[in-house]
Amino acid sequence: MLIVRRTLAVMLALWLAAPQVSAQVAATQTQAAIDRALAGRAAAAEADREAIRRVLERSEVKEVAGRMGVDVARIQSSVGVLDAAELAQVAEQARAVDQSLAGGATTIVITTTTIIIALLIIILLVLIAD
Numbered sequence: 001m002l003i004v005r006r007t008l009a010v011m012l013a014l015w016l017a018a019p020q021v022s023a024q025v026a027a028t029q030t031q032a033a034i035d036r037a038l039a040g041r042a043a044a045a046e047a048d049r050e051a052i053r054r055v056l057e058r059s060e061v062k063e064v065a066g067r068m069g070v071d072v073a074r075i076q077s078s079v080g081v082l083d084a085a086e087l088a089q090v091a092e093q094a095r096a097v098d099q100s101l102a103g104g105a106t107t108i109v110i111t112t113t114t115i116i117i118a119l120l121i122i123i124l125l126v127l128i129a130d
Contacts, residue, residue: 045087048091049082051098054094055098061097074127075120078126082123082126090123093118097119100112
């Protein structure tokens with residue numbers, strides 16, 4: 001009889017503890033998924049910032065900015081304060097500029113110049129808004 005009681009007590013304890021363990025495992029998995037999503041978003045934002053900085057370092061972009069009287073160093077320092085929507089928009093334009101200038105192109109096509117000007121104007125507007 002003692003063995004039966006102990007066995008029932010152990011089984012009851014395991015039965016009561018099982019939902020708590022399951023909930024802890026689910027919470028841990030959920031937190032891990034959230035951490036992965038946040039890390040992915042941060043990596044994407046940093047890649048966008050790097051794309052913008054890379055384009056701003058190009059001599060062609062500096063030349064166009066100089067003709068417009070825009071300080072490229074000031075724009076580069078403001079890249080870190082762009083919000084997610086602005087960052088995505090500017091990074092998309094920066095990648096377009098980078099692709100059109102890649103491959104040893106020695107001239108800037110009017111569409112590339114337009115994109116560079118638009119990129120600089122967007123960044124300036126963000127600076128003015130802050």
